[in-house]
Each structure stands twice: as C-alpha cells, then as structure tokens.
Amino acid sequence: MATPPEPIDFREGWEFLEQNGFSPLLDTLEEFGDAKLTFKAGQLVELSLMVYRVCSSKQSAPPPPPQREDLYRRVEKRINQYLEEKVLKAVTEKELHGEFLLKELVKRWNNHCILVGWVSNRFRFLDLYYVKEAVVPKLAVMGFRCFKETVFSQINNDVRHAVLQLVQQERSGQVVDTYLLRCIKDIFVEMGMNILPSQTHESEAAGLQVYEQELEEPFLNSTKEFYRAETAKWATELSFHDFMVKAEQSIEAELTRTRAYLHQKTKNLVRKCCEEEILKHHQEHVLTKESSGLVFMLVENQKDDLQRLFRLFSPMGEYGLSMIAKIYREHIEAEGNALVLAEKSKMEAQREEGGKGKGGASKPEFDCIESLLALHDRYLSLVKECFAESTIFKDATKEAFEAFVNEDFGPTSTAELCANYSDSLLSQNGMGAKMDEDKIESLLDKLVLLLDYLSQKDLFMEFAQKQLAKRLLMERSVSQELERSFIQKLKLKCGPPYTMKLEGMITDINISDEHRKTFREWCNENQDVAPMDTGDNATTTTNSFKVNGIVFNAHVLKSGHWPHYEKEAVKLPSPLYDCIELFQKYYCARTEARVLRWAPTLGKGVLESTAFIGNPKIGTVELTVNTYQICILLMYNEKDELPYQEIYEGLRDQAAPKGTMYLDDDSMKQLLLTLCTKRYPLLTKKSGANGDVYALNVNWAPNKRQKTLPLPSAKITAKEMRGAVYKAVEEDRKHAIESAIVRVMKHHRTLSHQHLVVEVTDKLMQLFTPEPRAIKNRIEELIQRVRPTRKDSDCRFRQRPETEKNFSL
Incomplete structure (x- = not known):
C-alpha cells in the first residue's frame, strides 16, 4: 500500500512552485505564447x-487549514503581479493605438487564458477542498x-475607441481584420461571463x-450618428429608388x-437602429416624392x-x-374614382346617342365592369407579388374599392352592372358565346372577388336570379x-343562404329533365303515344316525344325558388291543351300534395311550315317562336287573312275566371309587329273596313331553314323594371331587418337601442348595409306588432314575457 506524501513547509513549497511552475510558464508565454x-x-x-503537500494537514474539521488560504492568496497575488508588470505595461505603451493596441490585447488575453487554465489544473486541490x-x-x-480589474478597466476606453474606429473605416470601404474585432468582442463578453460564480440562463x-x-x-x-448624417443627404439628393437601394445595402451591411x-x-x-435612422425619420418625405415616390411606383407598376x-x-x-398602406389606399381610391367618373361620362354619352358601344362590340356598362376588374386584378397581383399578401394591404385594397365600387353609374347601380355582366358571360346571346370555358371561369372568378366589395349584394342577387331564370327557361x-x-x-364567398334560390333553380331544371324521361315512360305505358323520332332535328332533346304529333316538354319549377311572374291567360290551340292535360294527369298520379300552376306564356316552341314558297330551295321552314306567336300563326291554318279584332279575341280564353290578365291592345300590336318586320315578314299588314287586317305572306323567301323570330318589346321600360326590382329588394330588406332584430332580442332579452342597432347591422353586413333609420322604423313596427317592448326609463328593449306574447319565437 502506497504511503501518502508528507506535508511540507509552506515557504519551501511555494518556492518550488514559483521556480518550477510560474517562472518558466510566464517566461515561455512572453516568448512563445505556448x-x-x-x-x-x-x-x-x-x-x-507539491500543491497537495502544501495544502495537506492533519486537521479533519473546518475551518480549513491556513496553508490553503495562504496558497490561494499567493496565487492571486502572483497573477496580479504578472498582469501589472508585463501585461498592463505592454498594452499601455504610447506607441500602441488603434489596430496595434487591439492585436496586443488579444495576444495578452490569449496568454492569460493559458495561465488561468494552467493554474486551474495544477491547483485543482484548492478548487476541490478550499x-x-x-x-x-x-x-x-x-x-x-x-x-x-488590473488590465481591462484601465484600457477599455481606448479599446472601444479603436474598435469603433475600425468599424468606421469598414463603413467607408476599407478592409479591416474582422477576426481581430471578433476576438475583441469575445474579450468583452468574457469580462462579464467568466467572473460569474455559476453559469445559468439567468446569469448569462x-x-x-x-x-x-x-x-x-x-x-x-x-x-x-453615422446614418443620421448620411441619410439626411440621401433623402435630399437621391430619388426614392436610389434611397431604397442605399438603405437596403446599408442595413444588410450592418447585419453582416x-x-x-x-x-x-x-x-x-442593429436592425432596429438602422430602421429608425434610415427609414423611420425619412419615411414620409421619401414616400411622397412627386417624381419617384410610392404613387409614381404604383402608376408605373414598378414591381x-x-x-x-x-x-x-x-x-x-x-x-x-x-x-405605406395609407398612401396605397388613397391612390387606389383616387384612381378608382377617376375611372368611375370617366365611365359615367361614357355611359351618359352613349345614352344620349342611343346606340351600342364603340364598334358595337360591347355595351358601355360592360366596359365599365371590365375596367373595374382590370383595376382590381392589377392591385390584387401587387398585393400578392410585392406585398406578400400582407393583411394590412389586403384591408387597404378592400377599403379603397368599397369607396368607389358602390358608386351608382347614373340610374344604374354597380350591383346591376355586375349582374348584367355575369348574364352576358353565361348567356348564349352574350359575350360568353365567343369565349372558351376557361376564359369565362377566369372572368367569373374575378367578378366574384369584386362582388365582395358590394354593399348591396342582395340587389345583385335579385337581378341575377331573374337573369338565371331567363337563361334556364329560354335554354340560352x-x-x-x-x-x-x-x-x-x-356560395363560398357569401355563404349557403345567399345562393339557396339559385341552387334551387338549377335543381328544378335537373328534376324537370327527370320528369321528361319518366313522363315519356308513363305515356308509353298508359297512353297511345309513340316516342319521337329525333332524326336530324337539332331543336329537340332525346327525352322529348310527340303527343298528337306535337313535340312536348314541360319544366316543373318550385315557386319559392323562381322570380314572381304575372299570370297571363291565353287560349291555347287544342293540341297544346291536350298535352297540358296529359302532363297534368301524369303529375297528379305521382304526387297529390302539389298543385301545378301553368304559365304557358313563358314557353316557346318550334313551328314547321311549308306555306312560304318564296325560296324554292327551302321546302319546310322551322320557326322558333314564343307561345303567343305560336297561337297566332296556327290561326292561319284555317284562313290566309285575319282581322286584328279576330286575332285579339282568338287569344282570349273565355273559360278563364274573372280578373284574369290578358294582353292589352299595345302589347298585342307589339306582338304582331314581330311577325311583320322587314327581316321576318311572315305577315303583311293592310287596312280594312273594320280595322287592320293581317295576311299570311306566302311569298316570303327565307335564306335558311331554321329561323328564330324576335320577341316583342317589353311592356315596361328598363327604368320601370329596375324600379320594380328595387322595390322588391326594399321589401326583402324590411323582413331581413325584422328577422335580425328578433334573433338579437331572443339572444339578449334586454338590450339598449344603440347596441341593438350595432348588432343588427353586424348580422346584415354580409348581405347589405342597413341604414340606422330603417332599423329604427322596423323596431317601431315590431313594437306595434307586440314583439319586443320598450323601457322608456333607460331606452332599452326587452323580450315580452311568455304570457304577453302574441307570436312565438
């Protein structure tokens, strides 16, 4: 078993450590640094x-032996002596400054780290037991x-000045020793970190x-200070483009x-400092520069x-x-207002001329919508490509477009224009007939985005519903x-309730197609009806068939989905009436809960005629006409000439109940006029003893086999029709406001008038923006109908107790 070393006298032991440890180590560091x-x-x-022998003692309980404290203090004194005599003297020489001072400090610091490491290893006994x-x-x-305490505190000001001087030289374009600066940074960090007793997240x-x-x-x-002086010159002398280039380069240089x-x-x-001095202090000045500011960039599309x-x-x-968003929004709003004003002028000029747009290619209102779509598409692409789809720029775009999109274009609202534009895209008689489906889809996508800014979405829907009904019923x-x-x-943009009626209309058309198929099967099973031989007839469908020689189809539509149509009676020819009776019998056999209300005047048909011999190359002519025109032309199977009064009486159904609406005299003349035009002279008009007489023009020479006759002019003007739509929308809004009031009151029971108006407005904003006055009127109306009641003392409304209710919620 090994014998532990004997303790040694402190003085003798220290002399050994000094002569064989400190002295040779410090001499080598001074000469070689290793x-x-x-x-x-x-x-x-x-x-x-030797350190162990100096610290050894037979004492087994605290306090520690005095040799250990003496050794600890002697080591500390020796390190300080070296720092004062060698290190401090070396770094404070007058010849050392700037980069040379930093290099000498790094050298001395590295030597000191070696010294500290050597002391920690050789005197580990002190760390463990003292x-x-x-x-x-x-x-x-x-x-x-x-x-x-000995070195750094004496030279830190000089070192900091030298570092900042080198940084300034680098900013001016000179090459500096970045490794040296990084070493100096490490010294500053170590001066705080390595003097801590422990290393934790808090102590770091x-x-x-x-x-x-x-x-x-x-x-x-x-x-x-540097960038405050520099940017003052940049902002004055440079364009906004050059200013941004300088700013971006400077910020990136500082971060590097x-x-x-x-x-x-x-x-x-550093980023925050640069942003404040370079960008923040000069932001308004450079953004509003006339020839290079933000507006200039937007106008020139400098992405x-x-x-x-x-x-x-x-x-x-x-x-x-x-x-930036504020200037961006104001610019869009100004550009949009200018566009709206210009389009208004074009439309007014076009109304005065009474014709179509330039070249007859499109109506002025379509040009207006296309201009709005192009403007919106342009700024939407800027938000996506240049502003990373930032929320603040999306909101600015929305606010700007809402400011001018809802402006009326004379008597026409933007909602009506958008509805007309969508109708033209989706109609065979409109722009969509000349476009492929991908192009139409793209335009519809853009239109739906524009519709999001409308404050009268319900008005758009009212027009769109009528137009969709017309397209579906007329198969256009x-x-x-x-x-x-x-x-x-x-539906995705405005919610399912918004498109419920439109979806119902499409569903009705699809169900009608199913009815045609099942009606045909029913007829084959129950009636002596043969399926139609379609042949080369392009005007019929595979589900069509002949009833008594007539190709017959019927649409079964739910009244809740479709616009309201005035019921007009007309005396149908016997074959058509038989078809209606047959379909009525079929439908009643399928369901007893529903009642069919026929609207034959909304239909159309194809008449085949061999009466016109003006063009020998064409034997049979197929005429696509409406129900009224069918009834009139079929009258000429019995006579070649008919007086006006006979035609007028022939269309009146004598079996119709009292109060039934018929065509008035003006409408009848408009209807006959469509059969006497220069382009389609099926009838000729001449004066007789008892009034006008209309004769069949057998000498008419059609240039092709299939002809579609024009419809008579509308009985009401576009202004009157627009007024009727607005009136219907106003009525619907009254019901919507009342419904919202009831829902809010059902939830809150008691609510102040101001909060009630706010909540009702929030609920209806998706569809339209209600006026506070309109909400107040509806509240008064509901009070009269015994729904909520008012507390006059605090201007609040409460839900009437159950015992007082006249209507259940």
Whole structure:
C-alpha cells in the first residue's frame, strides 16, 4: 500500500512552485505564447503533488487549514503581479493605438487564458477542498477577475475607441481584420461571463452587461450618428429608388457586420437602429416624392421597387407599413374614382346617342365592369407579388374599392352592372358565346372577388336570379356546368343562404329533365303515344316525344325558388291543351300534395311550315317562336287573312275566371309587329273596313331553314323594371331587418337601442348595409306588432314575457 506524501513547509513549497511552475510558464508565454513548450508530463505531476503537500494537514474539521488560504492568496497575488508588470505595461505603451493596441490585447488575453487554465489544473486541490469551504471564487473566476480589474478597466476606453474606429473605416470601404474585432468582442463578453460564480440562463443575461455597456451601446450610438448624417443627404439628393437601394445595402451591411464580429443578440438592435435612422425619420418625405415616390411606383407598376419597399419596411411591423398602406389606399381610391367618373361620362354619352358601344362590340356598362376588374386584378397581383399578401394591404385594397365600387353609374347601380355582366358571360346571346370555358371561369372568378366589395349584394342577387331564370327557361345558358361553378363561387364567398334560390333553380331544371324521361315512360305505358323520332332535328332533346304529333316538354319549377311572374291567360290551340292535360294527369298520379300552376306564356316552341314558297330551295321552314306567336300563326291554318279584332279575341280564353290578365291592345300590336318586320315578314299588314287586317305572306323567301323570330318589346321600360326590382329588394330588406332584430332580442332579452342597432347591422353586413333609420322604423313596427317592448326609463328593449306574447319565437 502506497504511503501518502508528507506535508511540507509552506515557504519551501511555494518556492518550488514559483521556480518550477510560474517562472518558466510566464517566461515561455512572453516568448512563445505556448505552455506546452514548458513542461513535461513528469514535471506537471510533481507540481500537482507539491500543491497537495502544501495544502495537506492533519486537521479533519473546518475551518480549513491556513496553508490553503495562504496558497490561494499567493496565487492571486502572483497573477496580479504578472498582469501589472508585463501585461498592463505592454498594452499601455504610447506607441500602441488603434489596430496595434487591439492585436496586443488579444495576444495578452490569449496568454492569460493559458495561465488561468494552467493554474486551474495544477491547483485543482484548492478548487476541490478550499473554495467551497471558504466560499471564495474558483481559481479560474479569480484569474479572470484579476485581468478585468488590473488590465481591462484601465484600457477599455481606448479599446472601444479603436474598435469603433475600425468599424468606421469598414463603413467607408476599407478592409479591416474582422477576426481581430471578433476576438475583441469575445474579450468583452468574457469580462462579464467568466467572473460569474455559476453559469445559468439567468446569469448569462447578467454576464452580458459588460459587453452591452462597454461595446454594444457605444456601437449603436455611433451607428445612429453615422446614418443620421448620411441619410439626411440621401433623402435630399437621391430619388426614392436610389434611397431604397442605399438603405437596403446599408442595413444588410450592418447585419453582416453584426454577424461577423458582434454578439448575436445585437443583431435585432442593429436592425432596429438602422430602421429608425434610415427609414423611420425619412419615411414620409421619401414616400411622397412627386417624381419617384410610392404613387409614381404604383402608376408605373414598378414591381421590383415595390418588393424592395416591402422588404425594407415590413420588419418594422404595422408602424412601418401603416403609412405605406395609407398612401396605397388613397391612390387606389383616387384612381378608382377617376375611372368611375370617366365611365359615367361614357355611359351618359352613349345614352344620349342611343346606340351600342364603340364598334358595337360591347355595351358601355360592360366596359365599365371590365375596367373595374382590370383595376382590381392589377392591385390584387401587387398585393400578392410585392406585398406578400400582407393583411394590412389586403384591408387597404378592400377599403379603397368599397369607396368607389358602390358608386351608382347614373340610374344604374354597380350591383346591376355586375349582374348584367355575369348574364352576358353565361348567356348564349352574350359575350360568353365567343369565349372558351376557361376564359369565362377566369372572368367569373374575378367578378366574384369584386362582388365582395358590394354593399348591396342582395340587389345583385335579385337581378341575377331573374337573369338565371331567363337563361334556364329560354335554354340560352352557355353551360350548366358554368352556372353551377358560378353559384358555387358565390356560395363560398357569401355563404349557403345567399345562393339557396339559385341552387334551387338549377335543381328544378335537373328534376324537370327527370320528369321528361319518366313522363315519356308513363305515356308509353298508359297512353297511345309513340316516342319521337329525333332524326336530324337539332331543336329537340332525346327525352322529348310527340303527343298528337306535337313535340312536348314541360319544366316543373318550385315557386319559392323562381322570380314572381304575372299570370297571363291565353287560349291555347287544342293540341297544346291536350298535352297540358296529359302532363297534368301524369303529375297528379305521382304526387297529390302539389298543385301545378301553368304559365304557358313563358314557353316557346318550334313551328314547321311549308306555306312560304318564296325560296324554292327551302321546302319546310322551322320557326322558333314564343307561345303567343305560336297561337297566332296556327290561326292561319284555317284562313290566309285575319282581322286584328279576330286575332285579339282568338287569344282570349273565355273559360278563364274573372280578373284574369290578358294582353292589352299595345302589347298585342307589339306582338304582331314581330311577325311583320322587314327581316321576318311572315305577315303583311293592310287596312280594312273594320280595322287592320293581317295576311299570311306566302311569298316570303327565307335564306335558311331554321329561323328564330324576335320577341316583342317589353311592356315596361328598363327604368320601370329596375324600379320594380328595387322595390322588391326594399321589401326583402324590411323582413331581413325584422328577422335580425328578433334573433338579437331572443339572444339578449334586454338590450339598449344603440347596441341593438350595432348588432343588427353586424348580422346584415354580409348581405347589405342597413341604414340606422330603417332599423329604427322596423323596431317601431315590431313594437306595434307586440314583439319586443320598450323601457322608456333607460331606452332599452326587452323580450315580452311568455304570457304577453302574441307570436312565438
């Protein structure tokens, strides 16, 4: 068993440590800077053993032996002596300044780190058995504290000045030693971190105080001063484009500089400092420059500069982007108002001329909608490509378009124009007939986005419903797939209730197709009816068939989905009447709960005629006409000439109940006029003894076999029709407001008038924007109908108790 080494006298032991440890180590560091050149493995063991012998004592309980404290203090004194005699003297020489001072400091710091490491290893016994008992810093912490108090505190001002001087040289374009600066940064950090007794997350933040106070804060202040002076010249002399290029380059250079030789936590502070001095202080001035500011970029569509603008200001958050968004919104609003004013002028001029648009290609109102779509598409692409779909720019775009999209174009509202435009896209008689489906889909997508800005979506829906009904009933839709697609887009944007009627109309048409098929099967089973031989007849469908020689189809429509039509009676020819009776019998056999209300005047048909011999090449002519025209032309199977009064009486159904509406005299003349036009002279008009007489023009020479006759002019003007739509919308809004009031009151029971108006408005904003006065009127109306009651004392409304209710909610 090995015998432990005997204790040794402190003086003798220290002399050994000084002569064989400190002296050779410090001499080598001064000359070579490498402790490995000084000691061999055996020497290091002897030094560690000597430390043990000096600290050894037979004492087994605290306090620690005095030799250990003496050794600890003697090591501290020796380190301080070296720092004062060698290190401090070397770094405070008058010849050293700037970069040379920094290099010497880095050299001395590296030597000191070697010294501290050597002391910690050789005197480990003190760290293990003395430091904890005496509650003193570990040898490494003590060594770094000595460097800070003896050396660093004496030269930190000079070092900081040298660092800032090198940074300034780099900003001016000179090449500097970034590795040297990074080493200096590490010294500042170590001066705070390595003097802490322990390393924790909390102590790490506290340990950076020296770096923050001595280097980071002065660096940030110098950065502010530098860019304050530079940007003052940039803002005055440079265009906005050049200013942004300079700003972007400078910010990136400062961030690169930070990554190269500053602490990582300084990066955000440097960015914030640069943004404040370069961008914030000059933001309003450079953004509003006439020949190069933000408006100029938007007008010239300079997407690269707009992207750079967003990159620069977006890190500043909402504060940095709010002014840009404000100018952006004001510009869009001004451009939109100018567009609306110009389109109004065009439309007014067109109304005065009474014709179509330029070249007859499209109506002026369609040009207006296309201009709005192009404007919206342009700024939507800017938001997506240049502003990264930022919420603040989306909101600015929405606010700007809402300001001018809802302007009326004379007597026509934007909602009506949008409805007319969609009808033209989806109608065979409109623009959609000349476009492929992908083009129509694209335009419908853009239109739905524009509709989101309308404050009268219910008005748009009223027009769209009437137009869809017309397309479906007259079979003028470009494609039912496009119809469904458009309805689905509206549904996604405005919600399922908004498109419920439109979806119901499409469903009714599909169900009607099923009825045609089942009606044909029913007729084959129950009646002597043969399926139609379609042959080359392009005007019929596979589900059509002949009843008494007539090709017959019927649409079964739910009244709740379709617009209201005035019921007009007409005396149908016997074959048509038989078809109606047969379908009525079929339908009643399928269901007893529903009642059919026929509207034959909304139908159309194809008449085949061999009466016109003007063109020998065409034997049979197929005429596509409405129900009234069918009834009139079939009268000429018996006579070639008919007086006006006979035709008029022939259309009146004598069996109709009293109060039934018929065509008036003016409408009848308009109807006969469609059969006497220069283009379609089926009848000729001449004067007789008892009034006008209409004769069949057998000499008419049609240029092709199939002809579609024009419909008579509307009985009411476009202004009257528009007024009727507006009136219907107003009535619907009254019901919507009342419904919203009831729902709100059902939820709250008691609510102040102001809060009630606010909540009702919020519920209806998706459909239309109700006026406060209209809400108040509906409240008064509901009070009279015994729904909510008013408390006059606090202007509140409450739900009437159950015992007082006349209507259940």
